[in-house]
Amino acid sequence: MAERTVVVASAQGLHARPAKIFTQAAAGKGATIAKDGGTPIDAASILRVMALGVKNGESVTITADDEAVVAELAQLLETDLDAE
Numbered sequence: 001m002a003e004r005t006v007v008v009a010s011a012q013g014l015h016a017r018p019a020k021i022f023t024q025a026a027a028g029k030g031a032t033i034a035k036d037g038g039t040p041i042d043a044a045s046i047l048r049v050m051a052l053g054v055k056n057g058e059s060v061t062i063t064a065d066d067e068a069v070v071a072e073l074a075q076l077l078e079t080d081l082d083a084e
Helices: 016-026 046-051 067-077
Strands: 002-007 032-035 059-064
Touching: 002 067, 016 046, 016 067, 059 067
Parallel strands: none
Antiparallel strands: 002 059, 032 059
């Protein structure tokens, strides 16, 4: 199981637009996301990801069976998806 803790770079955190981009990338990959050691949730669920209430600069932990999936999702979160 691969795991990585990353700092969310999107200016407004994981609100609708960044959460949509992130969850679409996570769909079908069996990844989870957790805020500050909280309970991991399905990274492909936009409602659950938005419900985490992650703000800019906060840390989340991504977990998946495949290191490449973790790296891809981490890269998204480390990018300001509000700027695109």
